[in-house]
Amino acid sequence: MPELPDVEVLKGYLDSTALHQEIEAVDVNDEIVLEGITPDKLEHELVGCTFDATRRHGKHLFVNLQPGDWLELHFGMTGDLKYYKHEEQEPDYTQILFHFKNHYRLAYIMPRKLGEVQLIESPDDFIEENNLGPDALDLDFESFKDLLSGRRGMVKSTLMNQEILAGIGNVYSDEILYQAGIHPRTKVKELSDQQLHQLYDKMQDVLQTAIDHQAKPEQFPDSYLIPHRSEGEKCPKCAGEVKRIEVSGRGGYYCPSCQSK
DNA sequence: AGTACCACCTGACGGC
């Protein structure tokens, strides 16, 4: 789930539910998701604070504590959030549970435990220390072109490289390349100016469209590949078949006739 | 600089 559009939707979810309410307890079910802090320390730091505002950069969500620093949430491959009334049942795979004074709770859900939560002083420092590139929805064409210039790798791997630009993962890189009509293994340096423009435009378009549809594939436009992302499915744009391809160790999907090399 | 491969962790799914 959690690439840029999914995290943006989670941000909106948190913003519309869990802001400005005093935290009275924090449970950590498995501290493997904590980075650089113990469960006791985390609870100590959070109790009495409120979540005041949020910010997203790439796949990372930052929550500003009032008073206090920032909580950084990463959702790995399977992360999710759920806000619910205390008498309702705790969601499966809840790893961290924030209890608010209003008797609601926010669950940080993570079946595969590959996410991370930590306390940080500043999102900007975090972004710099982790060498994250600019957010994929927050750069203009000229910057995009500069980031890609001189790259020798394949376009799919390049789009997914968080140090070049942040937010795009395996699934959305497939969609962007599909909409742009570019083969996933095309070398970045072999892209024409027109293809670069197309790539940039479709990147913006796909990410924004996904956000507009709550990152739910079943609500995506008919022309989207994501709902058909498995081998043998029909390409939504031609009569061809969707194919699986291995690119830098990740399984991608594409339409060989719409995305010729 | 880029890629391949392994590791982390655990659920879901298909085959037998």
Place this chain on the structure above:
DNA sequence: TGCCGTCAGGTGGTAC
């Protein structure tokens, strides 16, 4: 029904 291998939307490290 159970066991087993494989894959899964994440990142990080190492070796080449």
